[in-house]
Amino acid sequence: VTEQQKNPFYERYLAPYALFLGIILSFGACCVAGYVASHRNCFTDFERFHYYINIGSLFYPTALQVRSLAKARLDPDKIVVVVGGSSILYGTGQRPEHLWTRKLQSLLGDRYQVINFAMPGAHLTEFGGAAAEILSCDYPRLIFLTDPGPACTSPDPDGLGRYQYFFWDAYSKGLLTHDQPREERLAELAVDRSNNDKFAELKTQMRLDSCLYFRDLWTTISYRRAATVWSPGVGSSFTKARQHYRDPDVNYSLPLDMRYPASDNDINVEAVRGRIQNSRKYALRPIPRHTTRDDRGSEGRYTSFLERSVKLGFPEPFRKRTLMPLTHESPYYVDQLASHEKAAYNALFPATAHVLEQAGFPTIEIGRDYPVSAFCDRGHLSEEGGARMAEELAPKIREMAQRLGYLPEGGSR
Amino acid sequence: MRMVRFLVSFLLGCLIGLLFHYVLYRMSLPVEPFIYMTF
Numbered sequence: 001v002t003e004q005q006k007n008p009f010y011e012r013y014l015a016p017y018a019l020f021l022g023i024i025l026s027f028g029a030c031c032v033a034g035y036v037a038s039h040r041n042c043f044t045d046f047e048r049f050h051y052y053i054n055i056g057s058l059f060y061p062t063a064l065q066v067r068s069l070a071k072a073r074l075d076p077d078k079i080v081v082v083v084g085g086s087s088i089l090y091g092t093g094q095r096p097e098h099l100w101t102r103k104l105q106s107l108l109g110d111r112y113q114v115i116n117f118a119m120p121g122a123h124l125t126e127f128g129g130a131a132a133e134i135l136s137c138d139y140p141r142l143i144f145l146t147d148p149g150p151a152c153t154s155p156d157p158d159g160l161g162r163y164q165y166f167f168w169d170a171y172s173k174g175l176l177t178h179d180q181p182r183e184e185r186l187a188e189l190a191v192d193r194s195n196n197d198k199f200a201e202l203k204t205q206m207r208l209d210s211c212l213y214f215r216d217l218w219t220t221i222s223y224r225r226a227a228t229v230w231s232p233g234v235g236s237s238f239t240k241a242r243q244h245y246r247d248p249d250v251n252y253s254l255p256l257d258m259r260y261p262a263s264d265n266d267i268n269v270e271a272v273r274g275r276i277q278n279s280r281k282y283a284l285r286p287i288p289r290h291t292t293r294d295d296r297g298s299e300g301r302y303t304s305f306l307e308r309s310v311k312l313g314f315p316e317p318f319r320k321r322t323l324m325p326l327t328h329e330s331p332y333y334v335d336q337l338a339s340h341e342k343a344a345y346n347a348l349f350p351a352t353a354h355v356l357e358q359a360g361f362p363t364i365e366i367g368r369d370y371p372v373s374a375f376c377d378r379g380h381l382s383e384e385g386g387a388r389m390a391e392e393l394a395p396k397i398r399e400m401a402q403r404l405g406y407l408p409e410g411g412s413r
Numbered sequence: 414m415r416m417v418r419f420l421v422s423f424l425l426g427c428l429i430g431l432l433f434h435y436v437l438y439r440m441s442l443p444v445e446p447f448i449y450m451t452f
Contacts, residue, residue: 013418013421013422014418014421014422014425015415015418015419015422015423016422017422018418018419018420018422018423018426019422019423019425019426019429020426021423021426022422022423022424022425022426022427022428022429022430023426023427023429023430023433024426024430025426025427025430026426026427026428026429026430026431026434027430027431027433027434028430029430030430030431030434031434034434055447056447058442058443060441060442121447162447165441205437205440205441208437209437209441212434212437214434214435214437214438214441215438215441217434217438218434218435218438218439219438228435228439229439229442
């Protein structure tokens with residue numbers, strides 16, 4: 001037996017102790033770097049989580065990054081208005097410099113600070129809801145805005161899928177408040193999803209990340225230094241740090257005939273009809289009894305899916321400071337409905353408002369009398385519509401601030 | 414020679430540790446991005 005056969009390559013050139021020491025030290029250093037990064041704001045010139053810094057381009061902001069961003073931007077002595085919800089409140093179709101939240105800020109004045117955490121495709125409790133809950137400890141005078149969206153779907157406390165990661169990220173890191181009914185619902189969901197491998201994997205990842213901070217570190221590096229994740233939107237320049245990308249929303253200037261293309265007309269009218277059906281058959285419908293849980297489950301405690309969704313999504317103290325604008329769709333499509341369908345569509349808003357207000361949430365109907373030009377497509381408001389929404393929301397927010405005792409005695413603005 | 418062997422092993426270990434941390438991050442991302450549609 002030769003000397004080389006006795007001592008293979010790795011034994012001749014590598015020292016095992018040094019190798020393992022290097023692995024442990026560098027892995028530990030990465031965890032520490034992730035922890036440090038998560039407690040520092042990495043976002044510059046933040047207006048909203050635009051395409052290049054949201055999940056559309058595989059950029060997943062973490063719960064701690066959002067908290068650090070808010071801490072860097074917001075003054076705890078001011079009344080903080082956190083905007084969550086879907087692409088409608090995100091401002092799809094509005095340029096950053098003409099974004100409705102900027103208009104809202106100027107209307108509310110210096111006593112208030114508005115921050116836009118709405119996300120395309122997010123449902124009422126998703127992302128922004130968890131973000132507002134995280135911030136409520138640091139900002140006691142907080143008002144949260146979220147919209148149930150055109151689909152008026154009612155997800156579970158952790159959302160419907162795309163933004164579930166954010167809830168479990170915040171939950172695993174202990175950033176959410178304890179709410180017994182929500183805990184019970186999460187326990188039910190754990191049983192219902194016991195065969196769901198993706199859900200089990202998500203929870204494991206988030207539990208690991210709460211100790212190892214790998215998502216915080218590499219997301220920060222993607223934003224500040226160099227990105228490593230390819231997606232169709234970033235193409236060949238995928239290594240460019242995300243902080244160098246500008247907000248790409250360019251739909252604002254489309255002429256009316258391009259906002260409402262004839263080829264998509266039928267599908268959009270059907271989508272409006274779908275909203276009526278969905279609300280009647282799902283969101284506002286009584287919850288059927290669970291076949292195995294009988295009266296022990298959460299089903300019997302709530303009158304509708306929407307009520308259960310909002311009550312479990314927002315612990316009791318958050319409800320009275322959560323304002324829900326119920327936004328209409330463009331009259332371009334609503335006016336194409338038959339008269340009985342239009343009546344049903346218009347009746348949807350008071351019915352939804354009734355459920356939400358019974359559950360303790362202030363609501364406001366937006367867009368019933370808006371012209372076609374106030375929309376940039378079926379559901380999204382144009383810059384003109386966004387400005388009108390801000391004008392309608394500002395007095396309501398001031399009224400809420402007054403009612404919640406956020407303003408000094410006798411101060412109404 | 415022993416020092417070089419230690420240094421090479423240590424640097425390789427550092428690289429593996431870094432890679433392992435990065436792999437955990439990549440595993441937390443979905444394979445396909447979410448494409449937002451208005452209808």
